[in-house]
Amino acid sequence: MTKENLTTSPQEAASRLLDGDLQLEHSSEGQVDTEKFARYAQIGDVMREAQSGGISIDITASVASALENEPCHSMANEAATLDEQHDNGTKVVKLSAWRKPLSQVAIAASVALVAVLGVNTMPQQNGPAIDEMPVLQSRPLAGGVAPVSFSSEQPALQNAEQGLRDLQQQRIGALVLEHQRQSRVAYALQQKQKAANQQSEEKK
């Protein structure tokens, strides 16, 4: 039996050990490749979900040896390209550094533009843009408010709204005309005021 045991391959021994067929003792220990045994045990643990805290496989040794075996690449070239890449890198950083505020300004400007457009166009939807005086004067001014229809509520509301809009339009027309009329005397008034100021100064 023991003889048989001795002749069996290390894999078989390990397998039997894990299955509990073989007692762990000095004799069996000698037959087993300890590294392989450890790995098998770990695999088993993982499959039974007994392992907690992650798998720990020690690969530092193999990595170190692999690195040692790695042939040395031409260092000079590499250093140059590295430098270049570094340079490019700084350029990109610089560009974006001054681009960023610029783009922010552009965004701010476009927002402001939208806001201004908003202010300008919003009321224009309510009433068509007033043209200057001649158009206002030629517009029929009597009967601005349309009669409210009794037939149903909807047209009545619409008419009322239309009436309001007309009222506002009419008012704006009146304001612009009044401004133009008044500014005709503005210059004369200004001259008068200046003269009056001069007189009062002379009196003093």
Place this chain on the structure above:
Amino acid sequence: MRLLACILGLFLATTVHANDVVSAKQLLKNMATAVHTRNFDASFVVLKGKGMEPYRWVHAKYQGKELELLSLLNGAGLEIVRVDDLVTYYEPQSAPYSVKTDSIAGPIPEVLFKGVEALLDHYDFVLGGKGRIAGRPAQLVRVEAKDDTKYNYWLWIDTQSSLLLKAAYVNQQGELLEQLQLTHISVTPEPAEQILELAQREFPAPLPALKLNKDETVQSNWQIGWLPEGFKLLKSDRHKLDLNNELADYYLFSDGLVDISVFVQRPLPGQRPSGALSSGATTVYVHNSGAYDVSVVGNIPAVTAKNIAESVKRPL
């Protein structure tokens, strides 16, 4: 050596700048003189946004009298006649009336034909480039506002005759908002036959002498908290508007170049948003403040009009 050059450069720069101001001012003065002394017959158009207004402008000096005619050629029309210092307005809807003043209040600010020095407190005169306008060599003179609450006014002046060839309201971004462009001008040694008829025409008696009408009660009705630099109150009263018979507390302000009207009125029914309307350089801002409506009209940026309208409060 370098210091010397620096000082010399600085000195030269300042003298050049001073010359610049003087010559820009001188050009404006020459223009004012030319407009008042030459016999000319001109046509110009005013471009306001999408609208356009064609005018004819005739001026003559005849037997010691100054005759000037400005007429709007489209639509119902408008005719303004000036004989020396009597200006008569003929409008389609109202009876003609006369005002005792020495310049026509047309599309060009009157101050530019008179004392431009008055503007120097709030505007800079800057020489611009040369160009060709209406077939004649022209020099640009920019009247630039000292702060950005106002528009700038640019004038292109004929380098030979000193007459105005083009003018524009320009915003702070350099966009031409409202342009006045001569399409034709003929300067003649003798006045045109057509305008001599004006010398014989009968005019309505001028309006009763303009009072510096500043109604104290109206002034105390409202507080106008903010105005752009340089604007002074010329007039305040309460009157009914011609077109819709609405009552309004009215204030007229001017900085010499542009006029601003402020109206405080009873609010219209319904919820209406405050907002601006503009046509060319003219802005109308209607501010709905609940108990009353404030409207501001004038050749000013919308933001300025908004700030004025929102600053109007009841006195505490």
